[in-house]
Amino acid sequence: MTATSITTTNETPFVVRLEAFSGPLDLLLHLIREQEIDIADIPIARIADQFLEAIQVLELNEAADYLEMAAQLLRIKIQMLLPQPFDDEAWEDPRAELVRRLLEYEQIREVADWLSQQASEHSGRFTRGWVPEPPQLPPRPIAVSVEELLVAVEQMVEAMPEPMLHRVVPRPLDVEGATQRILGLLETREELSLLDAIGEARGIVDVLSALLALLELARLGRIRIAQRKAFGSLRIKRERDLATA
């Protein structure tokens, strides 16, 4: 998008950069306020022309909202040209709805300014950056609502693939892979549970691989497997950590 130079009636033309506007109402309000036009009595023909001039530089994909407004402006322009009925009381100003929308939008714009200011001020107050991992607690509580569930259903149905056949592929034990994974986890974490050690995949093959890897690592003295109390869950630690703890 580039800038357009807008022709005004009696003053010097001014330049409008479309990317500075958040939509057609924003642009329209700008034209009105810039020229100090009384919003209750908008010279619709002039404003419509200026609006069309301004959006000439729009690319097609971003034009829809602006074109809709342009059409509305032209419709109002034509309605204004129609002869008014004698009974002035009954005449409804074709601009009324547009004025209402503009004023409503102007309020929104002002609130948006306030929000921006407030958020910017508060963004200078940094919150706590580092918080400890909750030790040995049940997983975090979750928040879920019926609405979220429904949205999920819809999104899923939209993306639903063709039915697929479920295939079963037998796999050999992978003790070496499990060993590497467990050691990798212990690089970053102090302690693992048995479930952590087994990992995401929970086939019988995966569980067996992980168990064999754990036993081998314990035998080599590289990890220690501990149980805090009878029937409690197993905790897996690096041997080095235990030495320094």
Next chain:
Amino acid sequence: MNAISQLLEAALFSADHPLTVDELRRLLPEGSDEELQARLEELREHYEVGGHGVELIEVGDGYQVVSRRHLAEAIAEARIVARPRKLSRAALETLAVIAYRQPVSRAQIEDIRGVSVEGVLRSLQERGVVEVVGRADGLGRPLLYGTTPALLELLGVRTLEELPRLEELSVALRPPTEAGELGEP
């Protein structure tokens, strides 16, 4: 600092969100609410009087320790903490509509803003400041959107009532029809 203020401080330094009175109460099962309030006040004053780099503020329905505003620039310049990304103009306007009109459908927002808001609505949801709060009756049962407590944290306010009242806005002209007016936040 007494033992309770000490515990409160430690908790406020260990949480990733403002702590509600409910949460703080769990810390001192034997203390009364008056005691809790008194201790929080003591901690607030301690930071204030002692000239600390942090302060205790109330955000949403909770209490939070935050760094002082005037230190932000030096910390950001030292590349220790990055300031959060600013919201775009489109996002701010959409937020404004939702804050004052919630629960509100996408079509209603688009009507007020005069543009499509699909993308911006999604990014506000991803940022956690807007969420689906229900469905409207009627054709197609459109989703209705509202703001979340995370918005309060973004703005550093306790309630949406701290947003400007419409009478305070400089747009003094009233819309010609009643229907056009925004509700209170």
Next chain:
Amino acid sequence: MNAISQLLEAALFSADHPLTVDELRRLLPEGSDEELQARLEELREHYEVGGHGVELIEVGDGYQVVSRRHLAEAIAEARIVARPRKLSRAALETLAVIAYRQPVSRAQIEDIRGVSVEGVLRSLQERGVVEVVGRADGLGRPLLYGTTPALLELLGVRTLEELPRLEELSVALRPPTEAGELGEP
């Protein structure tokens, strides 16, 4: 507290990792290393003497302000460290399939969602919203999953029948596919 200690405190508070001497130096480009050390010592002492709930410690090659260890247990018990977390898109979709199709096997869920759900299923179980409700007949006798009463509580409904029927959703307008069709709750 003087201006530099104040800045150090704010930075140590808001950083998400222990700050190295290099990083701290960036905060006071004009100060010497001696000054930095003196200010850190001052801050450490301030926490110590003032009986704060936090302390300045050295971790690896960095400095960090953390809650005092003896308070950690009370904080953990009050369960205030982490706030309720929103479910991921993947978790929500999986939960939706289970809610509307239960009892359902993992393979069936994967057929519908088109991706592996092993990890998601486990975390839903850990969170107590999904459980094993039985085993299917047939090859391998796969486990069948269903939702728990805890889910109903979270959703604020008393029975699964209170969930909107699928005909009420806009998706009901789509022609059902053979395997893809979701059953009623």
